[in-house]
Amino acid sequence: MxxxxxxxxxxxxxxxxxxxxxxxxxxxxxxxxxxxxxxxxxxxxxxxxxxxxxxxxxxxxxxxxxxxxxxxxxxxxxxxxxxxxxxxxxxxxxxxxxxxxxxxxxxxxxxxxxTAMLAAAAACGAPLGHDFCAINLSDNMKPWALIEKRLRLAAEADFAMAFYNPRSKSRPEGFGKAVKALQEACGDDRPMIFARNVSRPDQSIRIVPLSQVTEDMADMRTVVLLGSSRTRIIARDGAPLVYTPRSVDQ
Structure with a gap:
């Protein structure tokens, strides 16, 4: 056989x-x-x-x-x-x-x-609708200095971002450090999306301005997305829609 x-x-x-x-x-x-x-x-x-x-x-x-x-x-x-x-x-x-x-x-x-990041994006619209990157925030297999470097360079390049493994019981401080680095690097108040238990019956979606994010908003069952400087929020009755436009002005 x-x-x-x-x-x-x-x-x-x-x-x-x-x-x-x-x-x-x-x-x-x-x-x-x-x-x-x-x-x-x-x-x-x-x-x-x-x-x-x-x-x-x-x-x-x-x-x-x-x-x-x-x-x-x-x-x-x-x-x-x-x-x-x-x-x-x-x-x-x-x-x-x-x-x-x-x-x-x-x-x-x-x-x-x-992927969880694609399911999370679909649950609130199209925040990854233009160029984006995905970063694993766990430092189990790579040093924190490399994670922080990638966060800052991704912010400088104005990518939308998806974050995996944001915060665990064994290293609760990691997400707080990531948020601080992003708040310093982004220079604007783009939306951060917290998608917990995405696609499950108890799914929850929370959209928070980056300046108001705190480290306790995420856990290991949460996928976190961050818009670019061009990401838009469409207000409406019920949950808003979030999207990143497909084009960039020349």
């Missing part, structure tokens, strides 16, 4: 946002590998083994998946959102590069998913 490995994104939370392509490989899988809450989203069935593990063992998880695929099993590695955006695709490919040479000949597929 020829094994394969698929690295997939389960989207931001709503099962309706899992792509048919991902549903298809999950139906064929013999094994599903991933972080505990993501594996918990997969319905058990006969012939399927679920392998859940902690969040900080990405390389070990990747090696385990590759070993099973090399033994002829049909393995799916699950991530939330899109597997290529701060998720498992890069970890698996890192394991391939530095691991058993035979792993390079495996059937390895990366299947896209809807």
């Amino acid at each position: 020829s094994g394969w490995l698929a690295i997939v994104g389960l989207g931001p939370g709503d099962d309706a946002l899992v792509t048919p392509e991902v549903d298809g490989v999950l139906a064929e899988a013999t094994d599903v590998v991933g972080y505990i809450p993501y594996v918990a989203r997969i319905a058990p069935r006969d012939g399927l083994t679920l392998h859940a593990s902690d969040n900080r063992v990405e390389i070990d998880r990747s090696r385990h998946a590759l070993e099973m695929a090399s033994q002829g099993r049909r393995v799916v590695v699950v991530s939330s959102g899109d597997p290529g955006v701060f998720a498992m695709a890069a970890a698996v490919l890192e394991a391939v590069e530095h691991g058993d040479a035979a792993w390079r000949d495996l059937d390895i597929r990366v299947l896209p998913g809807i």
Whole structure:
């Protein structure tokens, strides 16, 4: 039996946002590998083994998946959102590069998913409608000095921005430092959007001027978006619409 490995994104939370392509490989899988809450989203069935593990063992998880695929099993590695955006695709490919040479000949597929930042943007309009960047605010795998440099340069370039992993219990001060750096670098009062539990029944969207943002407005279940200097808010009955125009004056 020829094994394969698929690295997939389960989207931001709503099962309706899992792509048919991902549903298809999950139906064929013999094994599903991933972080505990993501594996918990997969319905058990006969012939399927679920392998859940902690969040900080990405390389070990990747090696385990590759070993099973090399033994002829049909393995799916699950991530939330899109597997290529701060998720498992890069970890698996890192394991391939530095691991058993035979792993390079495996059937390895990366299947896209809807990211939390795109779901958050859609929930309030089109704040990422022009040039934007995404920055992971976690300093677990890169120094804070590099994060701050990227924040300031992105502000100077006037990108809209999406922020992942803004604030955790183990490092609650990180988001506050990021907000301070952005308040100093932006020089205007552009909107910051807090999308918590996006696409889930308890989704909440909050739009706050950058000058009024405080560090306690975000947690690890929040995706944070920041508009550019050109981002607009359309007031109306009910929730406002936010968008960044597609063109820039010459």
